Amino acid sequence: MRVTGTIEEVRQWMAPPRAAGQRIGLVPTMGALHVGHVSLIEEAVKRCEVVVVSLFVNPTQFGPEEDFNKYPRPFEEDLAICQRHGVDVVFTPSPSEMYPRENLTWVNVTGITEPLCGRSRPGHFRGVTTVCTKLFNIVGPDVAFFGQKDAQQATVIRRMVADLNMPLEIVVCPTFRQGDGLAVSSRNQYLSAQQRKDATAIYKALQEGRRMIEAGAVDPILVCERVEAVIRRVPAMQIEYVSLVDPETLQPVQRLDGAVLIAVAARLGPARLIDNILVDSRSS
Amino acid sequence: MRVTGTIEEVRQWMAPPRAAGQRIGLVPTMGALHVGHVSLIEEAVKRCEVVVVSLFVNPTQFGPEEDFNKYPRPFEEDLAICQRHGVDVVFTPSPSEMYPRENLTWVNVTGITEPLCGRSRPGHFRGVTTVCTKLFNIVGPDVAFFGQKDAQQATVIRRMVADLNMPLEIVVCPTFRQGDGLAVSSRNQYLSAQQRKDATAIYKALQEGRRMIEAGAVDPILVCERVEAVIRRVPAMQIEYVSLVDPETLQPVQRLDGAVLIAVAARLGPARLIDNILVDSRSS
Numbered sequence: 427m428r429v430t431g432t433i434e435e436v437r438q439w440m441a442p443p444r445a446a447g448q449r450i451g452l453v454p455t456m457g458a459l460h461v462g463h464v465s466l467i468e469e470a471v472k473r474c475e476v477v478v479v480s481l482f483v484n485p486t487q488f489g490p491e492e493d494f495n496k497y498p499r500p501f502e503e504d505l506a507i508c509q510r511h512g513v514d515v516v517f518t519p520s521p522s523e524m525y526p527r528e529n530l531t532w533v534n535v536t537g538i539t540e541p542l543c544g545r546s547r548p549g550h551f552r553g554v555t556t557v558c559t560k561l562f563n564i565v566g567p568d569v570a571f572f573g574q575k576d577a578q579q580a581t582v583i584r585r586m587v588a589d590l591n592m593p594l595e596i597v598v599c600p601t602f603r604q605g606d607g608l609a610v611s612s613r614n615q616y617l618s619a620q621q622r623k624d625a626t627a628i629y630k631a632l633q634e635g636r637r638m639i640e641a642g643a644v645d646p647i648l649v650c651e652r653v654e655a656v657i658r659r660v661p662a663m664q665i666e667y668v669s670l671v672d673p674e675t676l677q678p679v680q681r682l683d684g685a686v687l688i689a690v691a692a693r694l695g696p697a698r699l700i701d702n703i704l705v706d707s708r709s710s
Numbered sequence: 711m712r713v714t715g716t717i718e719e720v721r722q723w724m725a726p727p728r729a730a731g732q733r734i735g736l737v738p739t740m741g742a743l744h745v746g747h748v749s750l751i752e753e754a755v756k757r758c759e760v761v762v763v764s765l766f767v768n769p770t771q772f773g774p775e776e777d778f779n780k781y782p783r784p785f786e787e788d789l790a791i792c793q794r795h796g797v798d799v800v801f802t803p804s805p806s807e808m809y810p811r812e813n814l815t816w817v818n819v820t821g822i823t824e825p826l827c828g829r830s831r832p833g834h835f836r837g838v839t840t841v842c843t844k845l846f847n848i849v850g851p852d853v854a855f856f857g858q859k860d861a862q863q864a865t866v867i868r869r870m871v872a873d874l875n876m877p878l879e880i881v882v883c884p885t886f887r888q889g890d891g892l893a894v895s896s897r898n899q900y901l902s903a904q905q906r907k908d909a910t911a912i913y914k915a916l917q918e919g920r921r922m923i924e925a926g927a928v929d930p931i932l933v934c935e936r937v938e939a940v941i942r943r944v945p946a947m948q949i950e951y952v953s954l955v956d957p958e959t960l961q962p963v964q965r966l967d968g969a970v971l972i973a974v975a976a977r978l979g980p981a982r983l984i985d986n987i988l989v990d991s992r993s994s
Contacts (some may be wrong), residue, residue: 432876437877445729445731447729526822527872528872529873530819530820530821530822530869531817531818531819531820531839531869531872531873531874532817532818532820533816533817533818533871533874534815534816534818535814535815536814536816538813538814538817554931555815556874558770559874560874560875563873563874563876563877564877566877585814585815586815588811589755589811589813589814589815590815590817590840590844591717591844591847591848592847592952593721593847593848593850678979
């Protein structure tokens with residue numbers, strides 16, 4: 427496994443496999459790797475001949491009040507995980523390598539970045555789409571891997587790739603959950619033991635929503651209210667949104683008669699937690 | 711020479727030369743090719759093993775009141791010019807091939823797109839940078855060629871490529887001028903015979919600016935006033951701007967002690983004309 431912090435070197439290393447027609451996979455991460463990331467890496471190793479993992483806590487996707495400084499950076503552990511799972515190249519640039527001068531150029535996906543997390547995190551998706559564009563241009567992958575846990579991010583990235591004709595495939599892998607259903611996230615480590623238990627309310631609530639839809643509910647407002655009620659049983663949980671939206675447009679659905687994404691964001695102590703499930707109400 | 715209107719086909723055609731390590735050059739144009747474009751094509755043929763010319767009147771870079779509909783589209787003549795000058799592939803997509811659905815994703819260069827032409831053409835550069843990103847992603851060139859006549863566009867594209875780590879080189883070729891100094895432009899054909907004569911005032915004025923700087927002028931305001939005065943000798947000419955700016959930042963210079971771009975935009979009858987010269991005031 428080779429590790430570099432420079433754009434020039436990662437470009438040099440990618441040239442021979444590209445010229446040889448080998449399939450290059452990229453797993454873009456902010457580090458603090460967990461089993462969710464590992465499932466992305468394993469999928470990449472399965473599908474690609476060369477696997478690159480980027481570790482970069484991207485400053486431009488954090489708001490001024492957000493957790494950029496305290497975001498975990500367990501560098502050595504991350505490298506060990508990559509090594510263990512067959513990663514070929516780790517790209518771990520510094521902020522100044524990625525943004526060597528004032529960044530004037532932004533990739534901006536409009537519309538679908540406004541609801542859900544876009545409402546409370548202005549500029550977040552602009553940072554994500556810009557840094558992903560940069561990583562795609564630096565590494566030149568044939569395929570890049572994202573997690574369904576960040577459902578809006580996955581939809582936004584897919585739309586960006588389609589709109590801008592980026593020459594790569596986007597693969598979205600299922601959310602990885604703990605035994606009690608909590609979606610694995612680097613931010614879970616901000617939680618105390620009690621908060622960690624309370625956090626399971628989110629997945630319980632999502633499952634309750636799924637049950638209602640599968641039992642034939644057609645009114646998204648009723649489902650939404652029930653999901654919120656389950657989360658509210660934990661008094662410490664502050665709901666940011668519970669939304670039933672179209673998985674492509676991310677606009678609220680008026681009636682449950684097709685694929686629907688139930689998406690939740692909530693604050694619990696120091697952590698902002700998000701989760702979602704995709705339900706096909708036609709199959710109910 | 712091969713001609714296609716589909717993204718899929720141009721991608722297929724580019725794969726073998728790319729795999730063979732051949733250098734691919736792209737000349738992005740809106741068609742209505744003239745000797746200025748030909749100089750770009752010749753430079754591309756000189757430097758690259760495969761030359762692609764795109765002919766696409768890009769709707770997203772025109773304002774609602776601008777000349778999108780009347781912009782000349784002499785398709786057969788354009789193909790003949792490409793053929794004659796050794797172009798390998800002409801990519802001539804329809805608007806619906808390039809924008810098959812509502813376009814949600816924009817590449818936006820901030821700051822340097824605001825002065826000069828940005829002031830009177832809001833959204834213009836956003837359209838240019840977005841379509842160039844799409845063309846770069848479709849063709850995958852090693853190098854793309856632009857004209858110095860559109861100085862702000864060239865600076866904006868260069869900055870976009872640097873900021874987003876796009877894996878290609880940008881070559882900017884000198885402005886091509888008629889014998890009387892008028893910068894060649896597709897929009898010159900909107901001019902009547904009298905207007906065509908009057909239009910030469912712009913280059914005369916730019917040369918007057920150069921003479922002042924080479925004679926030691928240090929105050930950009932004085933130079934600006936003289937340039938404007940020369941243009942105003944043609945009563946029909948409506949000046950949009952005359953600016954002395956830093957060639958990289960496009961911000962007005964306070965004192966003439968380095969490289970400076972003298973940039974002009976003016977309306978003359980049905981045409982909006984732009985021109986510029988680069989002067990190094992240190993060499994005076």
